[in-house]
Amino acid sequence: MSTDDHITENDPRLDQALAMLHQARHRVTQPRVAILKALIEHEGPIKIEDIHQKVEAHNCDLATVYRCIAAFEKIGIVRRCFFPDGSSLFEFVVGGEHHHHIICTSCQKVENLDVCVVAGLERLVHDRGYSNVSHMLEFFGTCEDCSEDRSGNP
Ligand SMILES: [Zn+2]
Numbered sequence: 001m002s003t004d005d006h007i008t009e010n011d012p013r014l015d016q017a018l019a020m021l022h023q024a025r026h027r028v029t030q031p032r033v034a035i036l037k038a039l040i041e042h043e044g045p046i047k048i049e050d051i052h053q054k055v056e057a058h059n060c061d062l063a064t065v066y067r068c069i070a071a072f073e074k075i076g077i078v079r080r081c082f083f084p085d086g087s088s089l090f091e092f093v094v095g096g097e098h099h100h101h102i103i104c105t106s107c108q109k110v111e112n113l114d115v116c117v118v119a120g121l122e123r124l125v126h127d128r129g130y131s132n133v134s135h136m137l138e139f140f141g142t143c144e145d146c147s148e149d150r151s152g153n154p
């Protein structure tokens, strides 16, 4: 029995994501399921290279991970987040609440901000006649731990 299987085996979010794949006429393959599990398990934005490390054992090469994530993004299973260095991370968003992130530019730690400050703005755009309105907003800063480290070395 592998250790990573039992955690998300009965997770309703996995079933929900598989239903979305099915609805979008994507086949449910072993690599896709492995990637979904890795995403759910990680709980937060993750780099494609890091997903690849988690699913390598499932005969899943890097190109496959890229293709799957691109498909997941299109269907709305994952959301892309941008880091200040220009890299993209992907977060599993099925069954989760809309939220934003605060990212430490020093140690790359990511925390959730559960309040959305721009929901009103989004309604404004909607009122202009736009449909399928969405937004991206990330906050960047230096976390408390990293600030303390620095204050010790003036
Ligand atoms: Zn930090």
Ligand SMILES: [Zn+2]
Residues within 6 Å of the ligand: 098, 099, 100, 116, 117, 118, 119, 135, 137
């Ligand atoms: Zn928002």
